[in-house]
Amino acid sequence: MSELQALQQKINYDKTFDCVQCGYCLPACPTYETMERETHSPRGRINLVKMVAEGKASVQDLEKPIEKCLGCMACTTVCPTNVQYGEILEGAKEVIEDHQIKSTSRKKIEDFLFGSFFPSGKWMNTLGNLTWFYQKTGIQALANKSRLTKLAPLHLDKFEQVIPQQPSPKERSKRAKRYKRKRPAHAKVAFFTGCVMDSVFFETNQNTIELLLRFGFEVVLPEQQTCCGALHAHSGKVNESVELAKRNIKAFEEEEIDYIVNNAGGCGARMVEYHHLFEEGTTWRERAEQFVSKVRDISEVLAEVDDLVFNKSVDRTITYQPSCHMTNVQKVKNPPLQLIKDVPGITLKELDRPDFCCGSAGIYNIVNYEDSMDVLDVKMKDVCGTNSESVITTNPGCLLQMKLGIEREGVTHTMDAVHLVDLLLEADPQQK
Amino acid sequence: MSNWMEALKEEIPDHQIMTEIADRYSYSFDASFGEHLPDVAIQAKSKKEVVHIVKVANKYQIPIYPRGQGTCLSGGPLPVYGGIVLDLSQWPEKIDVSADDLTVKVSPSVLTARINEEAEKHGLMYAPDPSSAHVATIGGNLAENSGGPRGLKYGVTKDFVLGLELVTPEGEVIQTGGQTIKNVTGFDLTKLIVGSEGTLGVITEATLKLVPKPAGVQTIMVEFTDVQTAGKAISRTLTSGILPSKMEFMDQACIRAVENFKPSGLPIDAEAIVIIELDGHPEALKVETKLVEGIMQEIGASNVSIPATSEEATKIWQARKQVSPAIAKIKPTKVSEDATVPRSKIPEMMDRLHMIKEKYQVEVVVFGHAGDGNLHPNILCDKRDQEEMARVEQAVEEIFQAAIDLGGTLSGEHGIGTMKAPFMEHELGAVGLEMMKRIKDSWDPNGIMNPGKIFPEKGQKLVLRNE
Numbered sequence: 001m002s003e004l005q006a007l008q009q010k011i012n013y014d015k016t017f018d019c020v021q022c023g024y025c026l027p028a029c030p031t032y033e034t035m036e037r038e039t040h041s042p043r044g045r046i047n048l049v050k051m052v053a054e055g056k057a058s059v060q061d062l063e064k065p066i067e068k069c070l071g072c073m074a075c076t077t078v079c080p081t082n083v084q085y086g087e088i089l090e091g092a093k094e095v096i097e098d099h100q101i102k103s104t105s106r107k108k109i110e111d112f113l114f115g116s117f118f119p120s121g122k123w124m125n126t127l128g129n130l131t132w133f134y135q136k137t138g139i140q141a142l143a144n145k146s147r148l149t150k151l152a153p154l155h156l157d158k159f160e161q162v163i164p165q166q167p168s169p170k171e172r173s174k175r176a177k178r179y180k181r182k183r184p185a186h187a188k189v190a191f192f193t194g195c196v197m198d199s200v201f202f203e204t205n206q207n208t209i210e211l212l213l214r215f216g217f218e219v220v221l222p223e224q225q226t227c228c229g230a231l232h233a234h235s236g237k238v239n240e241s242v243e244l245a246k247r248n249i250k251a252f253e254e255e256e257i258d259y260i261v262n263n264a265g266g267c268g269a270r271m272v273e274y275h276h277l278f279e280e281g282t283t284w285r286e287r288a289e290q291f292v293s294k295v296r297d298i299s300e301v302l303a304e305v306d307d308l309v310f311n312k313s314v315d316r317t318i319t320y321q322p323s324c325h326m327t328n329v330q331k332v333k334n335p336p337l338q339l340i341k342d343v344p345g346i347t348l349k350e351l352d353r354p355d356f357c358c359g360s361a362g363i364y365n366i367v368n369y370e371d372s373m374d375v376l377d378v379k380m381k382d383v384c385g386t387n388s389e390s391v392i393t394t395n396p397g398c399l400l401q402m403k404l405g406i407e408r409e410g411v412t413h414t415m416d417a418v419h420l421v422d423l424l425l426e427a428d429p430q431q432k
Numbered sequence: 433m434s435n436w437m438e439a440l441k442e443e444i445p446d447h448q449i450m451t452e453i454a455d456r457y458s459y460s461f462d463a464s465f466g467e468h469l470p471d472v473a474i475q476a477k478s479k480k481e482v483v484h485i486v487k488v489a490n491k492y493q494i495p496i497y498p499r500g501q502g503t504c505l506s507g508g509p510l511p512v513y514g515g516i517v518l519d520l521s522q523w524p525e526k527i528d529v530s531a532d533d534l535t536v537k538v539s540p541s542v543l544t545a546r547i548n549e550e551a552e553k554h555g556l557m558y559a560p561d562p563s564s565a566h567v568a569t570i571g572g573n574l575a576e577n578s579g580g581p582r583g584l585k586y587g588v589t590k591d592f593v594l595g596l597e598l599v600t601p602e603g604e605v606i607q608t609g610g611q612t613i614k615n616v617t618g619f620d621l622t623k624l625i626v627g628s629e630g631t632l633g634v635i636t637e638a639t640l641k642l643v644p645k646p647a648g649v650q651t652i653m654v655e656f657t658d659v660q661t662a663g664k665a666i667s668r669t670l671t672s673g674i675l676p677s678k679m680e681f682m683d684q685a686c687i688r689a690v691e692n693f694k695p696s697g698l699p700i701d702a703e704a705i706v707i708i709e710l711d712g713h714p715e716a717l718k719v720e721t722k723l724v725e726g727i728m729q730e731i732g733a734s735n736v737s738i739p740a741t742s743e744e745a746t747k748i749w750q751a752r753k754q755v756s757p758a759i760a761k762i763k764p765t766k767v768s769e770d771a772t773v774p775r776s777k778i779p780e781m782m783d784r785l786h787m788i789k790e791k792y793q794v795e796v797v798v799f800g801h802a803g804d805g806n807l808h809p810n811i812l813c814d815k816r817d818q819e820e821m822a823r824v825e826q827a828v829e830e831i832f833q834a835a836i837d838l839g840g841t842l843s844g845e846h847g848i849g850t851m852k853a854p855f856m857e858h859e860l861g862a863v864g865l866e867m868m869k870r871i872k873d874s875w876d877p878n879g880i881m882n883p884g885k886i887f888p889e890k891g892q893k894l895v896l897r898n899e
């Protein structure tokens with residue numbers, strides 16, 4: 001195979017032919033709107049991948065347009081010919097990673113995040129503690145110390161401001177691994193805690209377990225579970241992300257369970273695509289398919305339960321910002337809305353453009369801070385227009401980003417950002 | 433290159449001038465065939481900027497190609513001789529509705545569907561409805577004289593234009609037409625510019641006509657066991673005093689493709705279906721629906737369904753919308769034609785298409801706005817198969833020939849661009865084409881405005897293959 005052919009295969013050249021360049025994806029793409037050029041549109045990106053595969057442009061030319069893509073997948077939902085943009089994007093990222101042409105500042109940031117901030121070793125035990133540690137010592141200070149901020153302004157202080165107060169390592173370690181029920185359970189679920197969720201939003205995870213129990217599920221937390229690998233894949237680190245997938249598949253096979261439940265739209269989206277990582281016909285593929293068939297967002301399993309009452313009225317006007325990955329990859333749209341509507345006292349004001357990304361997009365808001373803020377500003381205009389007191393989301397990245405948006409708009413005294421789980425628990429659900 | 437680039441920079445902000453290879457390739461294509469790398473892509477956001485860019489292009493004799501959202505199906509915005517792609521899509525949106533005058537003033541970048549959205553707030557309607565209306569710009573629609581299903585009753589883009597503002601190829605600004613429905617002052621330059629595919633200048637503002645929004649709509653789906661009867665049914669309806677807002681045709685191949693792609697409950701055994709939409713006062717709709725039902729039964733339709741709810745009707749139109757993506761699943765490359773024939777010739781055209789399909793062994797499916805004779809024969813093929821593409825080229829030529837033989841035209845709405853230029857003389861005759869060329873030459877003495885479109889090069893042939 002010639003070098004160009006190898007590149008074509010890796011970059012999914014064949015898949016670019018599904019794009020008929022109709023442009024239907026243009027109005028859906030947040031970066032086309034904020035960056036105002038075709039280069040930063042889905043159609044433009046796919047065309048550039050094709051140009052690189054045909055040797056007309058270099059991998060270097062591709063780097064910026066690909067780096068600036070949010071990966072929100074809004075383009076795939078509107079595409080009439082079903083172009084597999086996700087695969088084209090990941091192929092492009094892998095090729096860029098292979099060519100090691102990322103700018104030094106970007107590489108430094110990624111090394112920092114993947115090396116220190118998201119250690120891929122013993123996630124579950126250490127990460128939450130690390131966040132706590134960082135919060136105590138200051139993330140920015142740490143970044144300063146590694147001289148990273150000299151290369152690229154990281155704006156970590158902005159994020160630090162909106163991270164909730166963390167429980168101490170001692171409180172974390174008190175969490176049980178198994179929650180049995182006295183009454184017969186609706187189903188037995190394994191809770192995928194997620195690394196960012198479990199570190200930054202530990203309370204919400206605790207609430208998730210509580211909520212599952214109240215809704216009548218038996219809950220286990222497999223100890224060997226690890227990061228879903230989404231952030232790695234989005235950065236072109238394919239091997240690492242396959243490794244993480246394998247570890248998760250193994251960890252969850254060890255339990256007899258009906259569902260693998262998560263409360264992070266981005267993680268769920270990664271996990272429902274685990275089977276794509278393995279070749280057809282292999283045992284890993286089969287194991288992955290088994291795994292995938294059990295993956296559910298928490299809203300999906302809760303919405304199925306009908307023997308429940310909410311005891312407390314939540315008299316608030318809220319709006320709902322769906323996670324892009326939940327909408328466009330998991331294709332879960334209705335369950336969260338249905339649950340919100342069930343909460344007594346709530347006034348739901350829907351956004352004009354709920355499907356427009358908030359700009360968080362994994363580590364996008366850290367590595368492409370300015371671009372991310374441009375997207376966020378568009379979103380916040382819509383959010384503020386609803387005059388809501390709370391923005392409900394279903395993904396840790398979105399949650400942080402919405403908190404950031406609320407800070408930026410200077411409306412912290414009238415508005416907050418809340419995970420769906422926390423809202424539901426506030427309404428005090430009990431089995432009838 | 434440097435001189436004219438320097439001149440451009442004098443009045444255009446740097447971030448609107450794109451010279452990197454990634455950006456240039458991003459403006460090298462449209463929704464048709466071919467890819468041509470421009471030297472630069474420049475975004476204009478005001479009339480002043482357009483004037484400056486065009487003046488520089490004219491002075492230095494650099495070709496310039498206006499571009500909206502690049503959804504053209506005939507190669508209109510392709511920079512075939514390099515030079516400047518003028519991206520107008522980022523111009524700030526302006527939609528000023530004058531409800532009392534039933535007019536609206538718009539900037540060239542406005543997405544066509546947005547005009548109708550704003551009009552509806554005043555109980556009005558902007559009727560032209562190309563299926564790309566939510567993506568394409570009004571500038572592109574004006575340049576291509578685009579139309580859609582509602583063209584049957586309301587007409588196409590040109591029927592809705594009252595006045596235009598244009599920057600000529602020499603960089604002068606002219607206003608054509610006005611704000612009134614009636615206007616006979618001098619030559620009708622407005623109509624000349626509409627449909628000129630960006631070869632006569634850059635449209636920087638348009639005043640459009642609005643009509644009252646109909647009070648109600650009613651959908652009817654009719655099935656046929658042969659294509660000829662479907663053709664007859666269309667003519668019969670239109671001669672019985674009823675003017676539906678839409679009459680859409682799908683052949684069996686399309687129906688089956690849709691059902692394979694996204695099952696929508698279409699009748700897969702029908703040889704053809706016609707989907708009709710009537711609009712008007714609810715009382716009138718009841719009467720007309722009965723009449724259409726009667727006509728269809730009498731002529732031998734195998735089934736007539738009248739959806740009881742608007743949801744059911746929406747489902748039928750959704751299915752119609754799926755045709756384009758659905759047929760793309762048959763084979764990866766879609767060559768869409770829009771040859772149009774007089775309405776009475778539809779059955780004959782269907783026969784000819786069938787013969788062409790057999791002769792060249794290519795996959796042809798047909799759908800379209802049958803009410804106005806605007807068929808969309810689509811050839812499904814694979815761009816990577818050079819041998820097949822050669823047969824497709826021949827088939828396309830013969831489709832054009834068939835349309836012209838039957839008294840029809842090369843293009844009902846997608847335009848000539850690069851793709852159909854080789855067939856122009858055949859339809860217009862040498863003198864007809866020459867008169868058009870003289871108009872073009874006097875408007876654009878240096879030949880800088882969107883060269884390579886409409887007018888064929890000597891010996892130019894249709895090419896769908898990459899060399």
Ligand SMILES: Cc1cc2nc3c(=O)[nH]c(=O)nc-3n(C[C@H](O)[C@H](O)[C@H](O)COP(=O)(O)OP(=O)(O)OC[C@H]3O[C@@H](n4cnc5c(N)ncnc54)[C@H](O)[C@@H]3O)c2cc1C
Nearest residue numbers: 500501502503504508563569571572573575578579630635
């Ligand atoms: C899936 C699909 C469905 C379609 N359906 C229809 C349909 O139903 N009916 C129909 O008629 N067409 C249809 N089209 C074709 C296309 O959408 C139209 O031709 C549309 O008008 C192009 O608009 P645009 O903004 O994309 O213009 P572009 O493609 O960018 O340009 C089109 C032409 O207009 C010129 N131009 C653009 N802006 C200006 C301006 N301001 N001043 C002067 N010249 C200008 C360009 O030079 C070019 O020649 C369809 C296309 C696709 C991909």
Ligand code: SF4
Nearest residue numbers: 019020022023025079
């Ligand atoms: S909508 Fe799909 S086919 Fe159309 S341009 Fe975008 S990616 Fe390509």
Ligand code: SF4
Nearest residue numbers: 029069070072073075
């Ligand atoms: S994934 Fe999102 S940001 Fe990227 S091209 Fe698609 S719509 Fe645009």
